[in-house]
Amino acid sequence: MRKFTANRIHPISSPALEKHVLITGDDGTILAIEPAENHDPATVKKLNGDLVPGFVNAHCHLELSHMKGKVPTGTGLIPFITNVVTKRNASPEAISEAIENAEQEMLDGGIVALGDISNTVDTFSVKSKGRMRYYTFLELFDFLQEEGAEKTFSDGMAVYDKIQLAKGSTCSLVPHAPYSVSKNLFKKIREFNPPKDITISIHNQETPPEESLFLNKTGDFLNFYSKFGITLDKFASTGKNAIYYALENLNPETRNLFVHNTLTSREDIEAAQSWSNMVYWASCPNANLYIENRLPNYQHFMETNARVALGTDSLTSNWQLSILEEMKTIARFQSYVPFETLLRWATLNGAEALGFDDTLGSFDVGKKPGLVLIQGLDGNGVLEASATAERVLIDN
Numbered sequence: 001m002r003k004f005t006a007n008r009i010h011p012i013s014s015p016a017l018e019k020h021v022l023i024t025g026d027d028g029t030i031l032a033i034e035p036a037e038n039h040d041p042a043t044v045k046k047l048n049g050d051l052v053p054g055f056v057n058a059h060c061h062l063e064l065s066h067m068k069g070k071v072p073t074g075t076g077l078i079p080f081i082t083n084v085v086t087k088r089n090a091s092p093e094a095i096s097e098a099i100e101n102a103e104q105e106m107l108d109g110g111i112v113a114l115g116d117i118s119n120t121v122d123t124f125s126v127k128s129k130g131r132m133r134y135y136t137f138l139e140l141f142d143f144l145q146e147e148g149a150e151k152t153f154s155d156g157m158a159v160y161d162k163i164q165l166a167k168g169s170t171c172s173l174v175p176h177a178p179y180s181v182s183k184n185l186f187k188k189i190r191e192f193n194p195p196k197d198i199t200i201s202i203h204n205q206e207t208p209p210e211e212s213l214f215l216n217k218t219g220d221f222l223n224f225y226s227k228f229g230i231t232l233d234k235f236a237s238t239g240k241n242a243i244y245y246a247l248e249n250l251n252p253e254t255r256n257l258f259v260h261n262t263l264t265s266r267e268d269i270e271a272a273q274s275w276s277n278m279v280y281w282a283s284c285p286n287a288n289l290y291i292e293n294r295l296p297n298y299q300h301f302m303e304t305n306a307r308v309a310l311g312t313d314s315l316t317s318n319w320q321l322s323i324l325e326e327m328k329t330i331a332r333f334q335s336y337v338p339f340e341t342l343l344r345w346a347t348l349n350g351a352e353a354l355g356f357d358d359t360l361g362s363f364d365v366g367k368k369p370g371l372v373l374i375q376g377l378d379g380n381g382v383l384e385a386s387a388t389a390e391r392v393l394i395d396n
């Protein structure tokens with residue numbers, strides 16, 4: 001048995017507590033939270049700061065870790081994607097080493113689970129070690145080419161079949177984004193996945209040209225595709241924002257995790273949440289600043305009771321893989337979002353979005369969520385720029 005106390009303990013599923021002791025088993029399973037006065041201080045490890053459950057990183061591309069610092073910032077999504085496609089190659093050794101280092105960085109920073117996009121097998125051996133819980137989203141795209149769906153699907157299956165799942169980890173087949181997945185491919189993905197109890201992730205409403213493509217078939221995606229020799233002859237605009245195309249083609253019976261949502265309006269959020277009661281919104285604010293130099297309007301999400309989770313995106317589009325740094329960015333630019341709300345986004349909401357809330361996301365009895373110590377809240381309970389987060393080892 002282990003006992004911890006801190007300035008505040010944040011169970012997440014209930015309000016923060018002062019002068020309490022968090023009791024865990026030797027393996028970190030939560031046994032109880034009790035008033036500190038019931039415990040001999042000599043038996044309790046005293047931590048200086050805020051004790052919170054392990055972070056859940058709802059969106060990353062671990063396999064792009066080797067491209068850290070290789071793609072310029074602030075260019076917008078389309079030049080960014082072009083850079084990723086053209087600069088992605090590296091030696092297998094460099095790719096593996098970067099993946100291992102990225103995983104270690106996340107573990108050190110208190111991340112206990114990851115929703116990770118895979119286009120290749122590159123991360124599978126690291127994931128098979130089970131050092132954190134992984135939800136692998138094996139991602140497909142056919143650049144809206146209905147007739148290409150079959151080949152895209154069978155190529156994707158060859159990768160999917162190589163996934164090695166550690167205990168507690170899982171996977172699904174997912175569409176990349178509305179602007180890159182044909183109706184045919186959406187259908188193949190939908191028919192392949194189990195009809196419920198899974199999570200589907202999709203990039204959503206990240207850049208203005210994505211909206212203009214769907215609203216009236218104009219904008220930079222047409223040039224982008226033609227540069228790669230792809231015509232959109234068979235694609236018809238819908239006259240609506242991009243997310244509606246996704247809603248028409250996704251399954252409302254599964255959890256659906258919309259990623260980025262920088263342009264998502266209040267009406268879009270409401271439409272998605274009336275379409276399904278299992279909609280989650282992954283926000284990656286540092287990547288949004290890195291790529292597009294803009295952020296979602298979090299007011300829309302708070303006013304609609306949207307379940308927001310936090311992600312780091314990849315080291316190709318971020319300076320680090322730290323959920324705390326994502327929280328700080330929101331606190332800095334949209335300071336009306338309270339710390340307690342950010343914490344929930346960083347923990348329980350991500351765990352629910354990935355279906356990992358059976359063991360992660362809160363200090364509820366029986367869970368094994370990991371312990372993280374945040375230091376650096378100011379007197380008003382606001383995250384300071386210098387705040388730190390570190391994993392608390394159960395056995396030290």
Ligand SMILES: [Zn+2]
Pocket residue numbers: 059060061117203259313314
């Ligand atoms: Zn992404």
